[in-house]
Amino acid sequence: MSDAEQPGLYVESTVIMTTVRVVTPFILTFGLFIMFHGADSPGGGFQGGVIAGSVVMMLAFAYGIEATRDWLDSRLVVAIASLGVLTFAGIGLGSILLGGTFLEYHRYPIEKASKYGIELVELGIGGIVASVIIGLFFVIAAGFGHAIDGGDES
Amino acid sequence: MIDTFLTHYNYYAVVALLGIGVYMLVESSNLVKKVIGMNVFQTGIFLFFVTAAYRSGAGPAVVHEGGGPYVSPLPHVLILTAIVVGVSLTAVALALIVRIYAEYGTLDEEVLRELDHD
Amino acid sequence: MIEHAPVLVIALPIVGGALPLLFGLFADRLGWPIAAVTLLGQTVLAVALATTVVDGGAVSYVPGGFVAPYGIELVVDGLSAVVLVLIAAVSLGVLAYARRAGPHADSFYAQYLLLVAGLSGMTATGDVFNLYVFLEITGLAAYGLVASGRSASAAVAALKYLIVGTIGASLYLLGAGYLLAATGTLNMADLAGTLAEAGYDSTLVLTAFGLMIGGLAVKVALYPLHTWQPDAYADAHDTVSTLVAALVSTVAAYALARLLFSVFTVGFFDAVPIAQTALLTVAAVSIVAGSLLAVAQSDVQRMLAYSSVSQFGLVIAGFAVGTQAAIVGALVHLVGHAVMKGGLFAATGIVERRTGARRLAEYAGLGERAPVTAAGIAVLLFAMVGVPPAVGFVGKWYIVVGAVEAGTWSLVVVLLASTLLTLAYFARLFERMYFTAPPSASTTDATPVPDGGNGREAVSTGMVAVVVAAALLAVVLGGTAPLVEQIVEQTVSTFPHP
Amino acid sequence: MIDPSLRPVLAILASLLAIPLIFATSSRRTLRESVTIAAALTKFGLIASLVPSVVWGGETYEYALFTLASGIELALEVDALGLLFGLLASLLWIVTSFYSIGYMRGLDEHAQTRYFASFAASLAAAVGVAFAANLLTLFVFYELLTVATYPLVTHDETDEARAAGRKYLTYTFGGGIAVLAGTVLLFWATGTTAFTPGGIAELATTDPAIARAIFALLVTGFGVKAALMPMHSWLPDAMVAPTPVSGLLHAVAVVKSGVFGLARVILDVFGPETVESLGVGLSLAVVATATLLIASIIALGRDNLKRRLAYSTISQLSYIVLGLALLKESALIGGLLHIPAHAFMKLTLFFCAGAIHVETHTDDISDMAGIGRRMPLTMAAFAVASAGMAGIPLLAGFVSKWYIVIGAIEGGGWFFAGALLLSGVLNIGYFWPVVYQAYFESPDDHDEKPLVRGIFGGRTAVETDGGEPVGAADGAETGDHDHTDDEPEPYETDHLGKYNEDHDHHGGPPEGGWTAAGWRGGESTWFMLGPILAAATGAVVLGIVPNTAVFLEIVTTVVDNLGVMV
Incomplete structure (x- = not known):
């Protein structure tokens, strides 16, 4: 299928490539900035994650999906997503273990537990959102048949 | 008439966005345009929420001082979530479109339907 | 620990869904065992939760200690407990089917568990907006799963599903916005009271009702909002169509009922009878139109898909009638339909693997080519038609009793006629399987493939066992009606009455 | 000794459990057939053992299986009325099982395992119908009976068989819907569906319009299987089924389940008094009378023997319905007694038709001239049974009809009495030619046409190749065929195609006329002759000593239990 995918789909454009190259670092920084907020200032993992994830998509549009797929280690994406989920769930379940309810931050015996708890969760969510968007984009663009036949796990 | 328009222009914008979105969904046979229409439709809803959050005479939810019109933060939070959902949906939709184009070489719904029947 | 169960039923599949991806980096084919362990745990949790609810009444849970209505509340009452158990059990059953049938990718199992999490979330939530979020999580997982079909048309079907489904969810969100504008709250229990204050016949509330119910009706696939459904069911991978056909519309129908009873409450129907009439009309039209469309199909899976349109008309009619008996009936039919339709889709998958048959005509003589599967299909078909004492009959009985109590006579006629309508399309399949000679000389592979033998694609005993289990359940589940009735009786008494 | 209240459950299980055994032994024909026979004997034994305490002891046994829906249990109950039907069905199953073996072997039918399994399932459902303790349980088994008999019809x-099967399913499920609707309404109006001798008390006080609606729905629903006109047309079509099926199911189990349902509705749901006060009995009686006359007249014009018997069945069933609808004590006794009486006689007739088919492949009456030479015993039994049908004294039909006529006259219904007598004449009109032709004509000099060509309804032309597809397509004698393959695989040669080589030759006498067969059974196998003679003997016994044969006693008990008579 990758043979069928290439011709006609990707058009190299200097304008797009240059723009993306310039803009990308700023967007990624902005994404992280948003992600680290959320507890007491506007921001949060969803928004930041989407912005961070859009970076990879921009790269894909500028340099071609297959090229980006090869460049980006798919294991990294998967790892970020799973770790994000586990962070979120771990903090939530941890408060249960400490005798509270799910996500009851102030059960944690640290200062400003609520703030750091929320921001950690936001970071986890940001990771999930970013990598899920990236992953979905790649996975479904290729189809599961691709994943099964080629053993390509992404 | 003019008065209602001037005071409720945001609701007119909502209706316009919803209408344009639905029109694109129904009328366009290009799948990408359909997805854009879907986005426009959702944007109309987001605008509706944000607009409806404005409450004259209400007090702020957390801070208890000062006067003047405040904006309820709840709809904004909700819409932020909804926007994320919308973006994920768009991502999935575009990914599907990429795959469809790779398989069929067209994004025209009519052509796809004919191909499917063969 | 059990008091945390409402959140655990959502958190567990999410965590479980992350693991296959993570472990997939180090080892192959860990998806299935992880999913199996997760869903086993999920089933145990759901059953334990249901037991608690049946014994001690509804359980509510507020994550993070933010008190409702500010925080998001999870509420599990009798109605949701039944659906939670159904979700866990059916997804576990389908997993047994997936072991051989695939797809085997780790990402498939991640999405599978994400779907379970979304469905459980929809069921357990007590917040209108939260319901939207879980609706979309479910949707996202379902679109991805449908797209995993082997054929390219699966992607088209998934996109169609995505666009229509998103519009449905968006309408629901818009309706939630109207509710928020009318009352200033999104908590279901809160809404029940504040809506009555806002006045049931106010334009805001009426619009909200129309939009939210309309949006959910898209997800349920009531006629004429069903257009996404036949393609999605027929083009998806067998495992996926089994899971999606059994659960996704089912939980959407549950959500619709939840809105009717916990948010708008029975008082709404009393105040605005036209709303009830409209919903009943849509349901009745759905019953008839779905059946007629099903009769016209030559592809078996599409026929089953249109049959769902008709059967969900029955369920929604039961909920819309709103008497206790009708709710019992709708719930029984909801559960029964999930088992029966899931079993049928699983069976068609087996048939296709074994004989390559997809169309009705190709099912000829299946009774001899694949006796066990064919017998399973036959039992499920007759259960669906409503031959007593199978579950299909029990559900219908209660719905009809409820409709009679409510005095909706024209609905009673449609409900009764639905038996014959269902028979109209299922009898053709049955006749084809048992009383038509298989295609002999014309096709190349005239030699019949014995059950369990080597067919075109491997069919495991587990897959056949799923079909047989579904058939047995379809017969036996009818006996659980008194339990369901007890649960509903208990739950209905907790529904808000303004 | 098994607890009596458990016995009805075991009676149902006896044939139900036989099904897996039948499938398990499908490759060994004799073993499979013994399973059927053993199940039939066990079932009959269990049911017969209940007769003393129920009929003479006045006991009823109840056994609740499980709660099916709010306030309604799936429960079994043995009372006299149920015993009547259960005893009859299980007794005749034994007879029919032997006959089936002979018939299926004689024709080397395909899919015999499915046939015997469905047969066992049908009987389980039929006995369930008999012992149902409430209307919903009755409905459950009633629908299961439909499902179980469908494979037999098809x-x-x-x-043609598939078309008949579709029609059968449509008609009976349609009737099932009416029963369901009636049951729901009944439950809604009275809060119960349990059978109560003399009627459910609450019904007498229910709004008459609703009560009438319930009655109409239930009667329509059960009327489908009881083949009341205009809901009868599935029955003649269903005659494409193998003859033992037509015999047991379409003369006893299935159609009688409809009649039995009607009896339950009139006697135990509404009660004669309520039916009387609602004034619905009369309309039912009129429908029944019309059916029995019209069906008899149509029967005159049917040349295919099984179709003629089918119309005769429709007519005779209406005797029973009429007896029930007249609401007089004698009429009730007569109507109920006609259930076993007709069963024995009609079974004999169908068995004879089947035997003729197996031995000579003749299905049309016009081809049967002189067949008495070829099949003397069979035709003798046929003559006896048809005489009984017509109500000739000393035979079963006479006793029951006598009671019905008395009841009709008691009720001042000279009209009904007249119709009954007229129908008796018509009975003779359509049976006598068969007997006459068989014994007193030879193939050369007989009149080719039936007495009257179809003047009422149905198809105007007499179908010379009949409704029975096997006989229609095939035509020569048994010896012509290659019967070495035990069960033809349908996908190799379909059933019709197997015989296609001699398509144009119809059944009837061979070139040189019928060969004579002795009176000692040379005409067929004893597997078939035995059951024929047994059924015929039953008909005679019921006629000569009705008081000794247990059925009249059961019927009297039923009617006595009703308490106050109108």
Whole structure:
């Protein structure tokens, strides 16, 4: 299928490539900035994650999906997503273990537990959102048949 | 008439966005345009929420001082979530479109339907 | 620990869904065992939760200690407990089917568990907006799963599903916005009271009702909002169509009922009878139109898909009638339909693997080519038609009793006629399987493939066992009606009455 | 000794459990057939053992299986009325099982395992109908009976058989819907569906319009299987089924389940008094009378023997319905007694038709001239049974009809009495030619046409190749065929195609006329002759000593239990 995918789909454009190259670092920084907020200032993992994830998509549009797929280690994406989920769930379940309810931050015996708890969760969510968007984009663009036949796990 | 328009222009914008979105969904046979229409439709809803959050005479939810019109933060939070959902949906939709184009070489719904029947 | 169960039923599949991806980096084919362990745990949790609810009444849970209505509340009452158990059990059953049938990718199992999490979330939530979020999580997982079909048309079907489904969810969100504008709250229990204050016949509330119910009706696939459904069911991978056909519309129908009873409450129907009439009309039209469309199909899976349109008309009619008996009936039919339709889709998958048959005509003589599967299909078909004492009959009985109590006579006629309508399309399949000679000389592979033998694609005993289990359940589940009735009786008494 | 209240459950299980055994032994024909026979004997034994305490002891046994829906249990109850039907069905199953073996072997039918399994399932459902303790339980088994008999109707796998099967399902499920609707209404109006001798008390006080609606729905629903006109047309079509099926199911189990349902509705749901006060009995009586006359007249014009018997069945069933609808004590006794009486006689007739088919492949009456030479015993039994049908004294039909006529006159219904007598004449009109032709004509000099060509309804032309597809397509004698393959695989040669080589030759006498067969059973196998003679003997016994044969006693008990008579 990758043979069928290439011709006609990707058009190299200097304008797009240059723009993306310039803009990308700023967007990624902005994404992280948003992600680290959320507890007491506007921001949060969803928004930041989407912005961070859009970076990879921009790269894909500028340099071609297959090229980006090869460049980006798919294991990294998967790892970020799973770790994000586990962070979120771990903090939530941890408060249960400490005798509270799910996500009851102030059960944690640290200062400003609520703030750091929320921001950690936001970071986890940001990771999930970013990598899920990236992953979905790649996975479904290729189809599961691709994943099964080629053993390509992404 | 003019008065209602001037005071409720945001609701007119909502209706316009919803209408344009639905029109694109129904009328366009290009799948990408359909997805854009879907986005426009959702944007109309987001605008509706944000607009409806404005409450004259209400007090702020957390801070208890000062006067003047405040904006309820709840709809904004909700819409932020909804926007994320919308973006994920768009991502999935575009990914599907990429795959469809790779398989069929067209994004025209009519052509796809004919191909499917063969 | 059990008091945390409402959140655990959502958190567990999410965590479980992350693991296959993570472990997939180090080892192959860990998806299935992880999913199996997760869903086993999920089933145990759901059953334990249901037991608690049946014994001690509804359980509510507020994550993070933010008190409702500010925080998001999870509420599990009798109605949701039944659906939670159904979700866990059916997804576990389908997993047994997936072991051989695939797809085997780790990402498939991640999405599978994400779907379970979304469905459980929809069921357990007590917040209108939260319901939207879980609706979309479910949707996202379902679109991805449908797209995993082997054929390219699966992607088209998934996109169609995505666009229509998103519009449905968006309408629901818009309706939630109207509710928020009318009352200033999104908590279901809160809404029940504040809506009555806002006045049931106010334009805001009426619009909200129309939009939210309309949006959910898209997800349920009531006629004429069903257009996404036949393609999605027929083009998806067998495992996926089994899971999606059994659960996704089912939980959407549950959500619709939840809105009717916990948010708008029975008082709404009393105040605005036209709303009830409209919903009943849509349901009745759905019953008839779905059946007629099903009769016209030559592809078996599409026929089953249109049959769902008709059967969900029955369920929604039961909920819309709103008497206790009708709710019992709708719930029984909801559960029964999930088992029966899931079993049928699983069976068609087996048939296709074994004989390559997809169309009705190709099912000829299946009774001899694949006796066990064919017998399973036959039992499920007759259960669906409503031959007593199978579950299909029990559900219908209660719905009809409820409709009679409510005095909706024209609905009673449609409900009764639905038996014959269902028979109209299922009898053709049955006749084809048992009383038509298989295609002999014309096709190349005239030699019949014995059950369990080597067919075109491997069919495991587990897959056949799923079909047989579904058939047995379809017969036996009818006996659980008194339990369901007890649960509903208990739950209905907790529904808000303004 | 098994607890009596458990016995009805075991009676149902006896044939139900036989099904897996039948499938398990499908490759060994004799073993499979013994399973059927053993199940039939066990079932009959269990049911018969209940007769003393129920009929003479006045006991009823109840056994609740499980709660099916709010306030309604799936429960079994043995009372006299149920015993009447259960005893009859299980007794005749034994007879029919032997006959089936002979018939299926004689024709080397395909899919015999499915046939015997469905047969066992049908009987389980029929006994369930008999012992149902409430209307919903009755409905459950009533619907299961439909499902179980469907494979038997469609057994031949020809287009005609499939069409008949579709029609059968549509009609009976349609009737099932009416029963369901009636049951729901009844439950809604009275809060119960349990059978109560003399009627459910609450019904007498229910709004008459609703009560009438319930009655109409239930009667319509059960009327489908009881083949009341205009809901009868599935029955003649269903005659494409193998003859033992037509015999047991379409003369006893299935149609009688409809009649039995009607009896339950009139006697135990509404009660004669309520039916009387609602004034619905009369309309039912009129429908029944019309059916019995019209069906008899149509029967005159049917040349295919099984179709003629089918119309005769429709007519005779209406005797029973009429007896029930007249609401007089004698009429009730007569009507109920006609259930076993008709069963024995009609079973004999169908068995004879089947035997003729197996031995000579003749299905049309016009081809049967002189067949008495070829099949003397069979035709003798046929003559006896038809005489009984017509109500000739000393035979079963006479006793029951006598009671019905008395009841009709008691009720001042000279009209009904007249119709009954007229129908008796018509009975003779359509049976006598068969007997006459068989013994007193030879193939050369007989009149080719039936007495009257179809003047009422149905098809105007007499179908010379009949409704029975096997006989229709095939035509020569048994010896012509290659019967070495035990069970033809349908996908190799379909059932019709197997015989296609001699398509144009119809059944009837061979070139040189019928060969004579002795009176000692040379005409057929004893597997078939035995059951024929047994059924015929039953008909005679019921006629000569009705008081000794247990059925009249059961019927009297039923009617006595009703308490106050109108």
